[in-house]
Amino acid sequence: MTATPSLPVIDISAPGDGPVREIEAACRDTGFFYVTGHGVPPRLLAELDAVSRAFFALPEAEKMRISMERGGRAWRGYFPVGGELTSGRPDLKEGVYFGTELPDDHPRVRAGLPLHGHNLFPERVPALRPAVLSYLDALTGVAQAVLRLVARALDLPGDYFASGYTAEPTVLFRIFHYPPSPPDSDDWGVGEHTDYGLLTLLAQDGNGGLQVRTPGGWIDAPPLAGTFVCNIGDMLERLTDGWYRSTLHRVRNVSGRDRLSYPFFFDPDFTAEVPALPAAARTTAAGEPRWDGEDPRAFEGTYGDYLLRKVSKVFPQLSGEVL
Ligand SMILES: O=C(O)CCC(=O)C(=O)O
């Protein structure tokens, strides 16, 4: 375990081909890197952090007023500590799930598409709503900018994603609170897993706890002020037929303090199938069986089908709502 960051820091605003090549190398290596030059003002995150802490400090009964059970098929709202089973065991975290804010008369909501709809916001912390919605807007811009570089790294037109898979992206956003766990505990805040979609942009507070699986073993991905941790998900592994890696990661909060994190998931259109790119002749040999026995490359169906399978495993009690 290293204490210093060994993941690359990539300035996505740098001119020329530099960031394209750096992203390509990172996606081939661990699938994890830090993003700077993203242009998100620090006050946006500071505001989100302040209102999120105010929310988690509410009495449990108040938080349960926006529980996920009330979010129904849209799969939004609050879940208490132990409510999510990322890798088959209850996680030591509580959190709130958000997504693209869609009105009830939006065609996708009217058609009954799972995971589509409006968010649940707490009455007692009204400032959470504008903070979350502004953050979703800002991070959508960052994600499209990173995908533009990914497209160039794959010899695709720069707008390949923005005009296709992410013209109507699946956006999932979570705010997590990890209570401190004892240093000798072997319970995980988030069990080991890969992310499901295209890319994740993670803001984390100063407490640390994220670990990434590399060929040499688990390494820390400590917080670096002003950056997001970016990692690629199963759909980029699938698109590139394994050329890019969707890598295992996990979280344990041994800081002795309350840890908050803000993962933003930027994924393909729910209704899109995501076959390997034609150029994916650059395939890697079939590797070890994955941690979950699944192979994102072998899956058939839309991204929505893939996501729903995952969701029903991590929230078994809610699977009747969305499936
Ligand atoms: O909280 C974190 O640092 C990471 C969370 C995560 O990996 C996830 O939600 O997929």
Ligand SMILES: [Fe+2]
């Ligand atoms: Fe993750």
